[in-house]
Each structure stands twice: as structure tokens, then as C-alpha cells.
Amino acid sequence: MPEFLQWSFMQNAFLTGTIIATVAACVGYFVVLRHVAFAGHALSHIGFSGAAGAVLIGIDPLWGLLAFTLSAALAMGLLGDRLEGRDVAIGIVLAFALGLGILFLQLYTAYASEAFSILFGTIMGISRAEVVTSLIIGIAVLLGLGVIFRPLLYMSVNPIAAEAGGVPLRLLSALFLLLVALAVSEAVLVVGVLLIFALLIAPPATAMYLTPRIYPALGIAVVLGVLETWFGLIMAYYTGYSASFFIATAAVAAYLLVRLLVWRGVIGIRSTRLTAQPATADAA
Amino acid sequence: MAVREAQQQPALAQDRPIVEVENVTVRLGGRPVLNDLSFAIYPGDFVGLIGPNGAGKTTLLRLLLGLVPPSNGTVSLFGHPLTRGNHRVGYVPQHQTFDETSPLRGRDMVALGIDGFRLGLPLPSQEKTAKVNRVLREVGADAYADSPIARLSGGEQQRLMLAQALIGDPDLLLLDEPLANLDIRSRRDVVNIVCSVVRQRNIAVILVAHDVNPLLGSMDKVIYLAHGRGVIGTPDEVVQTDVLTRLFGFPVDVIRAQGHILVTSAEEGGECHA
Ligand SMILES: Nc1ncnc2c1ncn2[C@@H]1O[C@H](COP(=O)(O)OP(=O)(O)OP(=O)(O)O)[C@@H](O)[C@H]1O
Numbered sequence: 333m334p335e336f337l338q339w340s341f342m343q344n345a346f347l348t349g350t351i352i353a354t355v356a357a358c359v360g361y362f363v364v365l366r367h368v369a370f371a372g373h374a375l376s377h378i379g380f381s382g383a384a385g386a387v388l389i390g391i392d393p394l395w396g397l398l399a400f401t402l403s404a405a406l407a408m409g410l411l412g413d414r415l416e417g418r419d420v421a422i423g424i425v426l427a428f429a430l431g432l433g434i435l436f437l438q439l440y441t442a443y444a445s446e447a448f449s450i451l452f453g454t455i456m457g458i459s460r461a462e463v464v465t466s467l468i469i470g471i472a473v474l475l476g477l478g479v480i481f482r483p484l485l486y487m488s489v490n491p492i493a494a495e496a497g498g499v500p501l502r503l504l505s506a507l508f509l510l511l512v513a514l515a516v517s518e519a520v521l522v523v524g525v526l527l528i529f530a531l532l533i534a535p536p537a538t539a540m541y542l543t544p545r546i547y548p549a550l551g552i553a554v555v556l557g558v559l560e561t562w563f564g565l566i567m568a569y570y571t572g573y574s575a576s577f578f579i580a581t582a583a584v585a586a587y588l589l590v591r592l593l594v595w596r597g598v599i600g601i602r603s604t605r606l607t608a609q610p611a612t613a614d615a616a
Numbered sequence: 617m618a619v620r621e622a623q624q625q626p627a628l629a630q631d632r633p634i635v636e637v638e639n640v641t642v643r644l645g646g647r648p649v650l651n652d653l654s655f656a657i658y659p660g661d662f663v664g665l666i667g668p669n670g671a672g673k674t675t676l677l678r679l680l681l682g683l684v685p686p687s688n689g690t691v692s693l694f695g696h697p698l699t700r701g702n703h704r705v706g707y708v709p710q711h712q713t714f715d716e717t718s719p720l721r722g723r724d725m726v727a728l729g730i731d732g733f734r735l736g737l738p739l740p741s742q743e744k745t746a747k748v749n750r751v752l753r754e755v756g757a758d759a760y761a762d763s764p765i766a767r768l769s770g771g772e773q774q775r776l777m778l779a780q781a782l783i784g785d786p787d788l789l790l791l792d793e794p795l796a797n798l799d800i801r802s803r804r805d806v807v808n809i810v811c812s813v814v815r816q817r818n819i820a821v822i823l824v825a826h827d828v829n830p831l832l833g834s835m836d837k838v839i840y841l842a843h844g845r846g847v848i849g850t851p852d853e854v855v856q857t858d859v860l861t862r863l864f865g866f867p868v869d870v871i872r873a874q875g876h877i878l879v880t881s882a883e884e885g886g887e888c889h890a
């Protein structure tokens with residue numbers, strides 16, 4: 333066993349980090365596919381206010397996070413599946429929630445350090461009980477995603493055909509946002525509100541540059557997210573700087589590296605053609 | 617006003633109609649978009665749905681899919697009242713676009729046509745793969761089905777959409793402008809594919825287009841829509857100067873030459889002078 337894993341706080345950090353990176357990558361695959369990154373971003377910031385409120389009334393910040401993100405996700409889902417106007421509505425909800433968050437902080441200045449850890453994550457200070465909580469939430473999210481996976485994919489690719497085929501667009505997009513809210517609330521524990529994209533968006537976005545296949549892309553996203561998290565934890569252990577910083581740096585570096593290599597043509601998706609003859613030749 | 621049924625249905629009278637639309641009016645935003653429309657479509661019918669922009673063609677397809685309710689009249693599919701999400705109907709929407717950032721293989725999208733509406737994980741199976749391969753060959757898209765859809769040309773994407781609609785073995789196929797953006801050869805290919813599917817499987821298809829010419833020789837019936845009103849019949853019966861003049865409400869000339877039909881009017885032609 334490596335030296336850093338002898339400490340129970342590091343064991344807890346690795347366990348939680350692995351669970352959360354896995355869940356965030358799977359949910360993030362659909363966040364990227366459905367272009368709802370702004371909703372994910374907003375949910376994390378709304379979660380900040382929830383966590384601040386929880387600290388204020390003296391309960392576990394996770395419950396505040398969950399309460400705020402889940403109700404915000406429901407509100408966003410009810411706003412409908414149409415993208416037009418939705419970003420504006422999300423922005424307005426976000427502004428209100430952040431305003432509340434600032435008020436909560438001012439009311440309880442004694443908890444400035446709590447606010448700091450909500451914003452940037454507390455992965456090194458996680459208890460065994462919190463590991464169990466994140467495992468339970470993680471399994472619930474993955475099960476939920478597994479249940480709605482196929483119609484969610486269908487409506488993300490062909491919304492009109494899916495609707496005609498009987499897929500309830502509004503209900504499914506609301507359910508999906510609830511799963512995003514759960515995943516985001518969890519991920520805040522590791523990387524904090526401000527760096528949520530490091531685990532939610534960067535790994536699946538990177539994976540999608542590497543393959544157009546669904547399960548391989550999901551697998552690559554999970555492996556990337558988990559490796560980046562482990563890297564961040566080990567670096568934090570040896571340097572004493574924030575794990576969130578290293579995780580975010582690794583995620584961005586991997587993304588940029590892949591884009592560079594794809595751009596240079598070293599790796600990436602080949603456009604396979606079985607025949608040399610193009611299918612749509614010019615009209616005579 | 618009532619729609620003129622330009623022809624009786626002697627040949628297929630013994631068949632039950634696949635689609636039966638009776639005196640249907642559809643209002644959208646308080647305005648009648650389809651007005652007192654009646655027609656019937658039988659197994660084996662290749663129907664062209666023609667009309668200018670805003671005539672209500674897409675609305676008519678959405679009506680048959682149960683996505684917009686009729687404010688008057690009745691619609692029945694396969695002899696039953698309309699239901700949403702009927703899996704005996706295959707549909708290719710108008711203006712489907714795939715964006716660059718979501719790479720997904722054409723074959724994965726086509727497979728969603730089998731059971732995309734069903735909960736659970738899409739697990740690959742030999743049976744499904746064989747089915748996907750068969751329909752990809754049928755529409756001539758097997759060469760590029762493993763590429764990300766977003767990288768394919770509009771015509772190639774159109775064929776994959778057609779494959780997705782066909783893979784559920786529909787009895788009614790609704791195609792909204794599948795010929796838009798296609799060159800002459802691809803247009804002919806798509807019409808031929810659709811035509812042979814209709815003949816082989818004895819299903820019905822409604823294909824929306826702006827121009828009758830690509831469909832001449834393949835389609836059995838044409839529905840001409842204008843101002844929410846419509847005429848149905850064989851192309852020879854409907855595409856006539858007097859019929860279309862009455863439908864459009866202004867003088868229309870129908871000129872037939874060398875197997876082509878030109879529908880034109882004195883009102884055509886721009887007015888932007890140098
Ligand atoms: N949801 C809606 N609310 C109000 N009006 C609508 C709605 N959808 C369509 N319309 C109107 O109904 C009319 C018919 O629209 P439709 O899309 O059916 O036309 P179309 O024949 O398919 O035209 P195009 O050739 O341009 O595709 C248009 O005038 C359109 O503005």
C-alpha cells in the first residue's frame with residue numbers, strides 16, 4: 333500500500349473521489365450531449381446558497397445542497413424542454429439564489445471557513461459516514477440514469493422523432509435535471525462549487541473527441557475523471573496545496589491535450605468509408 | 617369548404633384505410649391552419665403532400681402523429697382513434713440537424729428507431745445489429761454508418777433518418793421534406809427507396825415535398841394543400857389548371873412537357889429591377 337493510503341482521511345478521500353468522479357462523468361456525458369452545461373453550472377451555484385443556509389441553521393451542508401439543487405432542478409424542468417428562454421429563466425433563478433447565499437453568509441460571518449470549503453471542496457476532511465452517504469447517492473443516480481438512459485439518448489439526438497415515438501420529453505428532462513442536481517451536490521464535496529466542471533463536463537467532453545461510440549465514450553470519461561481525481565489527491569498530499577486545484581488542472585490539461593492531438597490528426601475519430609465511391613455523387 | 621375527393625377508391629376499396637381524416641380543422645394560435653380537410657389513405661399508397669410554405673403540411677403530419685389535436689372532425693389510424701406514440705408509424709421530421717459537438721455513430725441513431733422510447737439501457741444484440749445492417753443496406757447508408765452523424769452530408773443524414781424511421785417496420789411512413797437539400801440523383805435514389813419499400817411491404821407513405829416532379833411516376837396520389845384547404849387525387853386529376861386555380865385562389869398555369877409538370881402563375885417572378 334502506498335504511504336499516503338495509510339491515513340484514513342486519505343482512504344476516505346480516495347473512496348469518495350472515485351465514487352463522485354464516476355457518477356459525475358456518467359451524468360456529464362448527457363449534460364454535454366444535451367447542451368445543458370449552463371443548467372449544471374447554475375445548479376452548483378444554487379447549491380452553494382443551500383449549503384450556506386444549512387450551515388446557518390446548523391445542519392450538514394449536504395442537506396442544504398440537496399434541498400436547493402433538487403428544487404431548482406424541478407423548477408427548471410417545469411420551465412419546459414425548449415432551450416429558448418430557458419437559459420434566461422435559469423439565470424434569473426441563479427441570481428436570486430446567489431443573492432440569498434450572500435445574505436446567509438453575512439448573517440453568519442463566523443462560518444467564513446465553511447463558505448470557503450463549500451466553494452472549493454473539502455475532500456481531505458471527509459468522514460467514513462460521508463463516504464457511505466456519497467456511495468448511496470451515487471448508486472441512486474447511476475440506477476436512475478440506467479432506467480431513463482435509452483429514451484434520454486433518443487430525445488437528445490432526435491427530439492422531434494422521440495416525441496412522436498411517445499417519449500415524454502418534459503418529464504424526462506425534468507428527471508434528468510434531478511439526477512444532475514444529485515450528482516452536482518455530491519461533486520461539490522470534492523471539488524467545490526467553483527470547480528464543478530472539472531468533473532462534470534471536462535471528462536465526457538474529452539472522451540467525445542476520442543470516440544463516437546456510446547459505452548466506450550462513457551468508459552473513457554469515467555477513467556479520465558477517476559484518474560484526474562486520484563492525481564489531484566496524491567499531489568495535494570505531497571504538496572499541501574488544494575486537491576481541487578490539481579484535479580481541475582489535470583482535467584483541463586487532458587482536455588487541451590486531446591484537442592491538440594485531434595487537431596494535429598495524431599488521434600481521433602476516423603471517418604470510416606467502406607467504399608471509395610461517395611454515396612451522393614454530383615448530379616449529371 | 618369541403619375538400620373535393622377527386623377520385624373514388626375502387627382498386628383498394630376492399631382494404632381498410634390506414635389513415636382516415638374526416639372534416640378535420642386544426643387551429644394553432646387561434647388561426648385555422650387546416651380547414652375542413654377530408655381524405656383517406658390505403659395500404660400501398662404512395663402519397664405526395666405538396667404545398668407552399670406555411671400551407672400546413674408539417675401540421676398535417678403532426679396531426680397524424682397525435683402531436684396536435686384536431687379542433688373539429690375525426691382522425692383514425694388503422695381503424696382506431698388516434699393515439700400518440702403509435703409505433704406503427706415511422707416519422708422523419710423536417711430540418712433535423714446534428715451538431716458537431718455530439719459525435720454519435722449513424723448506426724446508433726438508427727438503432728434508436730427500434731426501441732428508443734423504451735426505458736433501460738440500449739444493450740447491443742446480434743439480432744439488433746443484423747436488423748440495423750439490413751435497413752442500412754436497404755437505404756444505401758451502410759458505407760458511412762460508423763462515422764459520426766454530424767460529419768455526414770445532409771443527404772447522407774437524410775438516408776440515416778429514413779433508416780431510423782423504417783427500422784421499426786412501420787405500416788405508415790410520414791416523411792417531412794426528405795428531398796430538401798438533395799441533388800437530383802440523391803432525390804431520385806430516396807424516392808426509389810421509399811417507393812420500393814411501399815411496394816414490397818404494402819405500407820402507406822406520405823412524403824412532403826414542394827415540387828411534384830421528383831415524385832411523378834412513383835406516387836399514386838397527391839394531396840395539394842394551400843391556405844389550409846386541400847385536394848386529393850391522382851396527379852393527373854389534381855395537378856390541373858382549373859383545380860389548382862380554385863385551390864390557390866388566384867390564376868395558376870399547369871404546363872406539362874416531356875413528362876414534367878410546371879406549376880406557375882402570373883404572380884411568379886421577382887420585382888426587383890436593376
Ligand atoms: N405552434 C404554432 N402556433 C401557431 N401557429 C403555428 C404553429 N405551428 C405552425 N403554425 C402556423 O401554421 C401554418 C402552417 O405551418 P406548417 O409548419 O404546417 O407549414 P408547412 O406547410 O410545413 O410549411 P413549410 O413548407 O415551410 O415547412 C404556418 O402559417 C405557421 O405559422
Ligand SMILES: [Mg+2]
Pocket residue numbers: 673674675710792
Ligand atoms: Mg413544414
